[in-house]
Amino acid sequence: MALRFHPRLATGDAIMAANAEFALQAAQYHLQFQCSECAYFRSTDRQCMVGWPNDDLMRSPVVALNAVGEPVFCKAFEADAG
Numbered sequence: 001m002a003l004r005f006h007p008r009l010a011t012g013d014a015i016m017a018a019n020a021e022f023a024l025q026a027a028q029y030h031l032q033f034q035c036s037e038c039a040y041f042r043s044t045d046r047q048c049m050v051g052w053p054n055d056d057l058m059r060s061p062v063v064a065l066n067a068v069g070e071p072v073f074c075k076a077f078e079a080d081a082g
């Protein structure tokens with residue numbers, strides 16, 4: 001059986017609280033991390049050009065943790081300079 005790393009950082013209401021705080025801070029500090037701000041984002045179909053799943057990184061309001069408390073980020077993010 002293959003093992004998979006599941007870094008669940010929060011559960012239940014703590015997920016919503018963490019996401020609410022993150023959304024405030026992301027707006028306050030103008031953080032760029034979502035697909036729509038990435039050079040690999042294809043606006044015609046709103047997909048990732050290199051094929052990464054991007055549903056969590058397309059949400060509005062933004063989230064730091066997904067529904068099960070795992071962090072949401074993309075290591076392949078490249079700020080879109082254009």
Ligand code: SF4
Binds near residue numbers: 033038040075
């Ligand atoms: S590389 Fe990551 S941040 Fe960029 S579009 Fe793809 S999934 Fe989104």
